[in-house]
Amino acid sequence: MTESPASKSLIVSLHDAHPGSHAQIAEQVAFLEAYGIMRSSILVVPEFHHRGSLLQDKTFCETVSGWQVRGHEIVLHGYFHDRRESPPENLSTVFWTRLYTNREAEFLDLPHETARRRLERGRALFESLGWRATGFVAPAWLMAGGLANLLAEMGFSYTTGVGEIIPLRPGLNQVKRSQSLCYSTRAAWRRFASGVWNKYLYDRLRGTDLVRLSLHPRDLEFPLMRRQIDQILRASLKRGFQPTTYGDYVAR
16 A cells, blocks of 8 residues: 555654754754755753853743744753763773763663753753753663663653654554664764765665654765765655654654
8 A cells, every 4th residue: 555645754854953063953953944844853951061051041941941832842952962970881881981972871871860860950941941851862872771761750751762663651652663864973984885875775764654854963074975965855855755853743
């Protein structure tokens, strides 16, 4: 049976939003809206790399509130997004902390109560600004065992991994397997490899009912990456994928 266009979803998530990336995320929001994509999931970090609370930047907070009013979803994305105050690295974690990420896997191995305190602080900050903290995405999608259970216990609706969307409330959809397209900009070889991998991955995903595209602040700065992102968005919209947010996707 042919799938109806309405059943095909496009989720674009904008990662690492904080006062220092304000201009870059704003450019990405405008970039999406130029395609008619008025809904995305914007992942906000409360105290990025221990540089102070985002509450210190009133303009940034007002901008984020405006995005929510326009239909974008605001998502809690870690708390510090770094490894300061994390457990010491060992052979089982060093790949994730030094190679896969640049010491940013904040929730990879946090003790349970430390994770709870950071989640509570983040949600309280969101609520003070009127932002709906229904979802949580860990930096680099790396989570300690049991974190999903903690998130469910605290009332979050969902979390995500790089290869799945994980609803957390009874009655919501089951785990949805879907690999997110994302880029690494730290070195030229990483950018090249990202482009090759995402082309291969998109060729596989475009025949499914869900495309996820995850952007980080610098992604549009590189012409080849910007061109590929443009191609992915145009092709997805042409094939009938409808823009939505993670929150709305798991609640439907």
